[in-house]
């Protein structure tokens with residue numbers, strides 16, 4: 326059996342290659358094997374577990390909710406320590422009674438910079454309606470300081486559609502108008518993915534998804550570059566990160582409960598490992614296989630060859646490494662040979678174990694990772710038939 330210290334070593338090795346420590350009870354040699362575009366098997370027990378996040382609570386017009394545990398809170402009602410004026414110097418908007426209000430002091434931005442993110446913002450237009458069209462309850466949320474998601478009192482207020490509340494300004498109107506009356510807090514939930522370039526080639530133009538008060542209004546809308554007034558947005562590379570900006574458009578719009586979660590790489594960047602290019606898939610598979618071989622080495626025990634054998638067989642799913650194939654044949658031959666010495670009356674107790682090895686052989690031959698003529702498999706199949714270990718109990 327594995328000692329406590331060995332299991333710590335194994336966990337460390339696996340963490341180093343991004344592998345989850347084997348969780349007991351999760352089947353191996355089970356779903357379809359890795360292929361040229363998927364480095365992980367279907368239902369792969371080695372695939373890393375998602376990080377745990379404690380969810381917050383939902384907001385209503387009356388009450389701000391609680392952010393999830395991994396959110397970075399940008400305004401919690403107390404101060405503007407995380408913000409500055411875009412002209413330099415401290416942000417001079419008014420903080421009062423847990424609310425941030427636009428004053429005629431110019432735009433503000435976060436001191437920290439962000440790229441891809443999930444952003445939560447709550448805002449309210451003045452209850453006393455003044456002005457019309459773009460002059461009524463206008464502010465704005467500039468993602469990376471470049472793309473404006475419009476903030477505007479669009480409740481019974483006509484304006485150009487691509488300047489409506491929750492428009493990607495000048496590019497795409499919201500799908501519907503889901504605004505509450507002025508004075509009530511509106512809730513924006515935004516998912517932003519910046520443009521990705523490889524030199525001059527567009528890998529992903531970038532997208533934004535927006536919910537207003539829980540209603541989808543921007544559905545993975547393609548970015549067309551930085552937004553502006555009266556100008557056509559033009560696609561262009563973005564830096565990795567930029568500040569989040571809030572606009573002073575001369576109207577006393579109020580904000581509360583602003584938080585952000587930085588997002589991990591998307592699929593095209595290898596996020597959660599698939600589907601990938603053939604080259605990236607093979608590189609990832611080699612990395613996983615190396616981790617499993619290191620793990621197998623920790624499990625090596627001449628008196629109990631099975632744990633090492635099974636782990637090495639797992640590694641063959643990811644990479645047909647010739648020395649490993651040889652080691653698997655040696656260990657498998659020794660294991661199957663050792664069964665011949667087990668007294669017949671003790672075989673039923675070994676039934677599940679033997680069938681586990683049989684199933685692993687079957688899996689690897691089914692996916693052409695071992696030849697169907699693999700000696701230990703042929704011998705084991707015959708042994709199982711001879712001793713009735715394949716019959717239901």
Ligand code: MG
Pocket residue numbers: 463464465473475476572574
């Ligand atoms: Mg605006």
